[in-house]
Amino acid sequence: MCNTKTKYLVIGVVMLMSFDDNDSNFESYTQKIPGTQVIFDLIPIQKGTFRMGNDDSKNLDEKPVHEVTIDPFWMATHEVTWDAFELFLDKNYELAISEEPIGARVDGLSRPSLPYLDMTFGMGKEGKPAVGMTQYGAIQYCHWLFLKTGIFYRLPTEAEWEYAAKAGSDTRFFFGDDPAVLQEYAWVSENSKESTQKVGTKKPNPWGLFDIYGNVLEWTYDQYDPEFYKKSETSNPKNPPLKLYSRVVRGGSFATDSDELSATKRFRSSPDWKRIDPQIPKSQWWFPEAPFLGLRLVRPLNPPSPEEINVYYTQSPITDY
């Protein structure tokens, strides 16, 4: 075990070096959540240009295909698991687990309301994706992680997600066009037994990302706009969310049929996912009917300014009722 000082020094060095695009240290690494035994892996996604969308799709919102250039970022190889998310969810649990003080800034962060329902939906926790969080909750998880590590983790934009998911391919799936092969790579309705499954137990995509299709839908940052591809920027497009519904989620889940899935399929959040919330105002943190919804983190190689980071993490949630 390294002591706290050394650990923060190491992180500081990584951050300084990361300002250089061509840095030779733009490599895979393992992030340890400070004070705990919880770790997760990230891989570098190099800068590149790809064709986003699908002109042959029956879904109009995937058209037109357009070229997009994406700046480099790291992406987590796995969806965020309950092992990590529950530390954020419950401060007392974090305090109980932590081997060192969590610090005033982490201590002062707003945490999710503890849900009145079993938000694992009976599907289990260990090694399984955290589910049911709102986009606000997903971003606040990134905020918590930032306060603990000093590293700007965030949600992928929709374009970043599709770029990484395709991993250089231009077929329906990263492995080709045949949905019958999907079950080698993904937990979908045909093989999941209606439950999330442990992350990383199927084959990864060519860049090393597991569960890109299936297991859980993954939050992106973008507002859902079916017309967005007709007008989006060509460089690092994003559609900042201003309305609560809908926002883009990608990749399908354990509840998605293979027929429905592709690298370009755009899913979106729905107020129906909060239908059975018995309280008013409805929870800013939880979707009690979205056991299929999770998140995956990214980290831009060149982080934005401290002011921009602050803005990203402190956007107020929109009251939902």
Place this chain on the structure above:
Amino acid sequence: MTGGVLASPFILPGAYAAPANELKLAVIGCGGRGTGAVFQAMETGHPIKLVAMADAFRDRLDSSHKLILDKYGASKVAVDDDMKLTGFEGYKAAIAAADVVILATPPGFRPMHFEEAVKQGKQIFMEKPVATDAAGIRRVLKAAEEAKAKKLNVVVGLQRHYQNNYRETIKRIHDGAIGDITGGQVYWNDGGVWVKERKPGQTEMEYQMRNWYYFNWLCGDHITEQHVHNIDVANWVKQGYPVKAEGTGGRQVRTSKENGEIFDHHIVSFTYADGSVIHSECRHFPGAANRVDESFQGTKGKVYMSGGNHGVLTDWKGNALYNHPRDNQPNPYQQEHDELWAVLMKGEYKFADAENAAKSTMTSIMGRYATYSGKPLTWDEAMNGSVDLFPDKLDWDALPKLLPNSDGYYPHAVPGKTKVI
């Protein structure tokens, strides 16, 4: 029945006239759940006007009022300033102003509010649980009898009774699909709920009221406040109430000052009149596995049910006898109000949920008595328990019966020592 001027749409004793126009609604307890219940009432689409709101705290009342007004507008929400009632006594005037009342304060107040609503002859939706000790249960049972005599509809928010997977599956159990029920297991294991920290200037009474989950006179402990849902399913399946409880429990991981006096786990065996035993388990351990569901075993098969719309009957050879569809099921919290208000609009009498709700709440309280004392006890011993948790006087400066020690921590039950009845 025509020609008379009806001061109240429910003026006719024993046989209601259908309401002449809109029904007036009051909400007592304006937290998230009370506000939610008002929304669900409004969402039924019937002509309803909210006319009175009562809450101990003005801030909770105001935030609730704003949400309801923003959503439904002045045509549905007409709460004059003098009908925004705060403190401990406001409930009486709020109930008087309405035809229908929603009772959604912390459960410790429910017996008092339910008694008053029945006394005033109102139609009632009230949240679970309906009391926090045997003294409260006895009051609710007495008022429940009076409500029946007056033909007042009473719906209680044990919403599994309004959820199709439970209704369909338990109907089949009662029809004999898996034979006689010989045992079962019911669970509410999760990470726990919110905590409110003490703020400067709060009296002890205000602090306990704000952080009510952790004080038994208000909450009843989580075996009552949450796990009553699953225990109630056991009683529903068994078509009766246990004759005996024995159990164990304690405070393992939730031990701060803010955690008041309640335990973080209770494990109870409930024995029913036919000798069958139901295992009940509720636990607030963050990080540990979650489980919230109900299983039972019968002479011919077994059943699994959950709030996530599971309802699965299987015989002992593994053959599926029934598997309730899980997709596109109605929202049970909405269903409660859809069914209640449809009956109210017709001026009919149909719902008498209070007695079962009181007895299922009593079952959970009996479980708590068993874990707190570390001693088995019978239904009658529990029901006749003389310990009354309610404060002698309700006032912001009055003292609740449980007070913190000099170090700020609260005394809590110690099995083997604590007297519960």
